[in-house]
Amino acid sequence: MDVQVLRSFRAVAEGATVTQAAAEAHLTQPALSRALRRLEREVGAELFQQVGRVLRLTPAGQVFKEHVDDVLDRLDHGLRAVRETVSPESGLIPLAFLHSLGTWLLPSLITGYRERFPLARFELRQGSEAVLLRTLLDGTADLLLTAEDPGHALVTWRRLLVEPLWLAVPPGHRLAQRRRARLAEVADEPFIMLRHEQGLRAVTEALCRRSGFTPRAGFEGDEVATLRGLVAAGLGVSLLPRPHSATPAGRRAPRYLQVTDVETTRDIGIAWLTSRALPANSRRFIDHALDHAAAVAEQEHVSAQEQ
Template sequence: MTYESFGLATTLEQLTAIAEFGQITAAAQHLGIPQPTLSRAMARLSRDLGTPLLQKDGRGVRLTRHGELLAASAGRALDELMAGVRAVRAEADPSTGTVILGFLHSLGPLVVPALLRGFRREYPGVTVRLVQDSADGLLRRIPGGGVDLVLAAPVPGDPRWRSRPLAEQPLALLVPDGDELAQATTVGVSDLAGRELITLAAGYGVRTITDQLLQAAGIPRSYAFESQEMTTAAGLVAAGLGIAILPPGNEVPGTRARPLSDPAASRTLSLAWSADRELSPPGRHLRSHLIRFAPNLLTG
């Protein structure tokens, strides 16, 4: 059978939307189509492939193992396709086009908006799509074209991407007001022994560095809470539920940030892009802009 006879050309995006949103109703709203239309499309695709792609899960549905396999492949294929579309459009008119910038959640409130304000003034015709995720999650998207540029830390060496260090950012220990460490001038990682620790989920750069610091200090890596958001982690600290190693600027009312004396208590923020796929002209413009202006904002 040909590719078209399976109906994949019109349903790949629909399947990946269900995988992303976890339910048909939300996926249909995102795609702008009626929910029954999406359900029928998935039923038809399941019949064509000879295996169910969805199964009931309580009052909703979820992808079967076969559905997950196809959705993962479909996502990679669509990323490659859209990367090609962006490249063609950018070559046709370098003053327009689309660039996908991936960055850490912690850079969203202040750093990225400040960087894009200047870029927008210089290149008003370029659309910048924004993707936020963990460092691991962002870097995994580079080879398939899911993102063009990534601002993350740490960025390990890998033949699939190239990177440029932008700034070294010291980490701090966030403690509740009234904590015994709140008045300390500096704190060593060894002072964390026996304390309730709060951190980010596995895959986030700060979590990786925290794991390494605790291991070097001989402290068991046991966490009371693991969060996907630094603001949530800071809120848990404010509630007196533990202490956390976080980048500066994450203090919330009821907390204090104390400098860490350990030399390894820092993160290197870097810019990464594909080693195999040439950036489009708008992508190269944004890369140059970030390399020029990001270091001051990241250390300011």
């Protein structure tokens, strides 16, 4: 069987049109249609059925696709391993990361790594914790930068940093002129929170319970930046990491207060599949991330002593 035809089969099975798959394979649409019919003859069963204007997998096609996915994934991993053996300095690192880490931790990690290995390449994906965990489990990503231990039996997780969370309130809020506050002081106010599939949502709810109340959701969003904007607009309060860059001039920003009645932090870590033998570049990136985190912690310790 032709590998490119198998790749085109998978593309069509996952929703691409034959025309789109043909363009990706640098074939004409009739040529790919003929190739898919030859594939069906080799398999001995119809793999697609026409539903309206699109092709859908038959039951036989669904079974076949599971094995095609496995074959192509193994082949791609093998090709990648060969490339990294021939040119170890230019290997690819498939890395998934949490939205809120894309503005500060991820750029510094990549910059530092590429200073040592300038030819290294990254394949990046971002999303919620649940989405990112799936990319790790299905082999799409080698590594995952996330908050909190995923707690999955197949995953190894190492803490990199402990990130403080602050009580974010609107600029005109009754607590806005203070530097510290108890979380319990906003128990009756609406909380601007991430959706339930996001780890920071669970952290927020757990910390509020420790402070003696259940937070009332005023809005549920997908990204920390959205939460900051809605807090600044006066729609509620939130528990958030402080931004790692200055707010643009003229834009309203929340006020950030240190919480005194409970310890408000979240763990930031790196994860990978325990049973998988990682390529050399991904193993080096883990070591780099751990070294970077240790250097940041040491710098913060020195700064605290100087103060």
